[in-house]
Each structure stands twice: as C-alpha cells, then as structure tokens.
Amino acid sequence: MDDSPKRIVVKIGSSLLTNNGRGLDRTAIYEWARQIAMLHARGIEVVLVSSGAIAEGVVRMNLPERPKKLPALQACASIGQMGLIETWWQALIQKGVQSSQILLTHDDLAHRSRYLNISQTLNQLIDWRVVPVVNENDTVSFGEIKFGDNDTLGAMSATLVGADLYIILTDQDGVFTDNPRTNPNAKLITSERAMADYLFDVAGDGGKWGSGGMLTKIRAGRLAAMANCPTIIANGKVENIITRLADGEAIGTRLTTDHADRLIAKKQWLATHIRTAGTLVIDDGAVKALTEQHKSLLPVGVIEVQGDFDMGDVVEIVNAQKVRLAVGQVGFDSHQAKQITQKHTDEVLQILKLNENDKIIMVHRDDMAVL
Numbered sequence: 115m116d117d118s119p120k121r122i123v124v125k126i127g128s129s130l131l132t133n134n135g136r137g138l139d140r141t142a143i144y145e146w147a148r149q150i151a152m153l154h155a156r157g158i159e160v161v162l163v164s165s166g167a168i169a170e171g172v173v174r175m176n177l178p179e180r181p182k183k184l185p186a187l188q189a190c191a192s193i194g195q196m197g198l199i200e201t202w203w204q205a206l207i208q209k210g211v212q213s214s215q216i217l218l219t220h221d222d223l224a225h226r227s228r229y230l231n232i233s234q235t236l237n238q239l240i241d242w243r244v245v246p247v248v249n250e251n252d253t254v255s256f257g258e259i260k261f262g263d264n265d266t267l268g269a270m271s272a273t274l275v276g277a278d279l280y281i282i283l284t285d286q287d288g289v290f291t292d293n294p295r296t297n298p299n300a301k302l303i304t305s306e307r308a309m310a311d312y313l314f315d316v317a318g319d320g321g322k323w324g325s326g327g328m329l330t331k332i333r334a335g336r337l338a339a340m341a342n343c344p345t346i347i348a349n350g351k352v353e354n355i356i357t358r359l360a361d362g363e364a365i366g367t368r369l370t371t372d373h374a375d376r377l378i379a380k381k382q383w384l385a386t387h388i389r390t391a392g393t394l395v396i397d398d399g400a401v402k403a404l405t406e407q408h409k410s411l412l413p414v415g416v417i418e419v420q421g422d423f424d425m426g427d428v429v430e431i432v433n434a435q436k437v438r439l440a441v442g443q444v445g446f447d448s449h450q451a452k453q454i455t456q457k458h459t460d461e462v463l464q465i466l467k468l469n470e471n472d473k474i475i476m477v478h479r480d481d482m483a484v485l
Contacts, residue, residue: 119279119360121159121240123343124150125268129285130350131166131198137173138166138197142350144205146283149356150245151209158360159240161275162213163248163268164202170194191252202247212244217251220389223270224428229383233274240275265334270386273341280338281359282331283350288367289328291316308332308339308369335369340377340385340483345369377483384483387441390430392421392448394476397456401433404440404484411442411477413454413462423448431477442482445475 126146133139150160171190172180174197181187199215206213216236223229239246248271250264265282272280292300306313313332328347335345346359348366359365377385396404400415411431423429425447431440444451454462459474468474 118362119158119277121161121275121277122153122279122281122360123161123163123268123272123275123277124281124283124356125163125264126165126283126350127264127285128165128169130283131164132169132173138170138201140201140205143201144208146350146356147202147205147209147211149354151206151211152357153360154209154211154243154245161236161240161246161248161271161277162202163264163271164198165249165264166198167191167195167249168252170197188253195249195253198249199247206245212242214239214244214246216246216248218248218267219251219254223274223383223386224389226380226383229274229386236271236275263330263334265330266337266388269334269337269343269345272338272343273382273386276341277338277343279360280335280343280345281356282334282345282347283355284331284347285349285351286328286347287349288347289313289316289332303367304364305368305370308335308345308371313369332369336485337385339369339371340485341382342371344371380481381483384428384441384443384481385485387428387430390421390441391423391427392419392429392444394419394429394431394444394451395436396431396433396439398434401439404431404482408479408484410475410479411482412459413451413457413474413476414459416451416455416476419448419451419455421448425450429477431482438485440477440482440484442477444477445473445481451476 130142131138153160168180168187168190171194174193175190181190203213222232236246248267250267268280268282287302289303290300291303294300314329331347338345346366346368348355348359352365355365394416395418396411396415397417400411403409403415404411423444425445426443428441429444430438431442432438450466453465457465462474
C-alpha cells in the first residue's frame with residue numbers, strides 16, 4: 115500500500131527566501147521550484163505558502179532594518195510582493211508548472227461562507243494542476259485581521275485543501291530539546307505528537323527578518339493536526355529536502371497526529387480563529403466539562419466575559435489562568451452574557467425574560483472546537 119502523501123502544503127520562511135535580509139535568494143527559489151515540479155510530474159499536488167514580501171520590500175528600498183510602524187510595513191509588503199510572486203512564477207513556469215497568487219487575511223477565513231469559497235477556489239486551482247502561491251495580504255492586514263505569521267497561514271491552508279502533509283522549511287534542523295545555538299548538547303526531536311504540551315517549553319523567538327519562531331511552528335503543527343495532517347519542520351537548505359520528505363525520509367522533526375486529534379469540518383474552521391470577538395473565562399468545573407466530558411458550556415460555568423460581541427460570533431474560552439482551551443460560536447451577545455455569568459438556568463430565564471423552551475447554552479458543544 116502506498117502511504118506517500120498525495121497533497122502537500124510547503125511553507126518557506128523569510129530567513130530562507132531572503133538569505134537573511136540580502137534580497138530574494140533566487141538560486142534557492144529556483145531549486146525549490148525544481149523539486150516542486152518533480153512532485154508535480156509524479157501527480158503529487160502542492161500548495162506553496164511563501165513568506166518574504168516585507169523582507170524583499172525592505173531590501174528593495176535599501177532600509178537598514180524591518181520597519182516597526184504599520185504604514186511602512188505595508189508599503190514594504192506592496193513593493194516586495196511583486197518581486198516575490200514574479201520570481202516564483204518564473205521559477206515554476208520554467209519547469210512547465212503554472213502558478214497563481216492567493217493573498218489572504220484572517221478576516222477572509224473568519225467568515226464561514228468566505229472560508230468555504232476560498233477552499234473551493236484553491237481546490238479548483240489544484241484540479242487545474244496549478245500550484246497556488248499563498249501569502250498573507252500584508253498590505254491591508256492589521257490588528258484583528260492579521261494572521262501574525264505564515265506558519266499559521268500554512269496550517270490553515272492545509273486545512274482548506276485537505277492536505278495530508280504540511281512541510282515547514284526553516285533555517286533550523288527541526289525542534290530541539292534546547293536552543294542549539296546556545297546549547298551544544300541540545301538533541302533533535304525527530305518525532306512527537308503535535309499535541310505534546312512540552313514542545314512549547316523548547317520553543318524560541320522569531321528572527322530578525324521574519325515574524326515566526328519555533329513556537330509558531332509548533333502551534334501551526336497543532337492546528338494542522340486538527341485536520342489530521344502531520345507536520346514536518348526541517349531545514350530548507352538540505353539537498354532535495356522537499357522531494358526527500360515527500361518520499362518519507364526521516365529529516366527534521368515530524369509532528370504526528372492520531373484520530374483523537376481530528377475535528378469535523380465545521381470545528382476545523384472554528385479552530386482556525388486565531389483572532390476572536392471576545393473571551394469567556396470559565397471555572398474549574400466547566401474546564402472539566404469541556405475538556406474531559408465533552409459537554410456544552412453553560413452560563414453557570416462562566417466567571418468573566420471580555421469583549422463586545424454579537425450572538426453567533428466566535429469567542430475564545432480560557433481557564434482562570436488565561437490558558438486558551440477552546441473556541442466556539444457564542445449563544446448570547448456580550449451584554450446578555452455579562453448578565454448571566456455564574457447563573458443557573460432558572461435564574462437566566464428570569465434575568466433575560468426567556469421561556470422554558472429557549473436554549474440556555476453559552477456555547478453548544480457542536481459549535482465548539484476544544485484545542
């Protein structure tokens with residue numbers, strides 16, 4: 115039985131694409147394109163998530179460092195995206211592979227109808243044997259509509275297209291037990307469940323030219339795992355890295371999944387909400403009900419409501435220590451929710467003047483993704 119992946123998402127980070135800030139590394143891009151074309155010829159479908167627009171814009175404008183103010187960052191993205199997509203198009207078409215550009219914001223995926231439409235568009239491109247080149251639309255992204263890093267965008271892309279492998283190429287060999295730059299005794303973690311909590315303890319920060327460190331890659335691996343997609347974090351400078359990983363060679367760190375990690379389609383969409391409309395802080399009893407008993411969240415278990423939201427908006431659910439446990443569509447608006455925290459059903463009926471047939475559920479389990 116052939117267990118090789120049929121559909122792969124490959125994310126390549128800024129530190130690789132821009133050669134540590136010295137402009138786009140076109141030699142490397144053409145080499146990765148050659149490998150993608152080889153997979154394409156074998157019938158393996160590839161979606162490419164490419165960072166580098168802002169970093170390329172910084173270099174084209176001859177700036178000494180990545181700007182900190184939003185208008186300058188967005189201007190750099192506008193300048194750099196043209197060179198980035200042109201380079202990928204030329205590198206792929208030279209190998210006989212057509213490509214397309216997809217620019218997204220978190221807001222595009224936060225709405226269910228738009229999420230489904232983007233999924234359909236990506237799948238149509240794949241059916242046409244086109245390699246979609248996905249990037250965050252940094253020119254218009256800000257605050258609440260921003261992904262924050264392309265590792266997360268890559269995981270969301272894997273969810274959108276139903277990928278069976280997500281490859282994150284970086285300038286590190288994978289996830290280590292400690293920082294290998296400062297500790298020569300650090301060991302490479304070759305394989306681990308994506309949901310293993312200790313992985314967060316070994317994560318580092320982002321580099322000078324990018325926005326995602328190892329922490330964002332581990333989080334992205336968890337998100338992909340919810341769509342039953344394993345993740346491999348590996349060094350993009352290794353020879354033939356993409357084709358070797360597609361062939362099953364053990365390189366880097368593999369974040370594995372199991373059936374228990376997988377969410378149904380709607381809950382996969384809910385899990386993609388990095389930004390939410392508000393927050394519900396819950397007590398220990400509600401934590402147990404959600405995480406162990408898989409029950410709905412009732413008003414009596416909510417101890418605090420934060421934010422301004424409408425009924426049906428997606429909110430995050432955290433414990434008293436502010437650890438994110440779940441996301442879900444809330445059954446009340448924020449004004450109502452604040453009135454009924456820690457209240458039993460009979461009290462809620464009186465406060466909101468509801469009848470006994472009305473559902474008194476803060477977040478229904480069918481509208482919730484436990485993370």
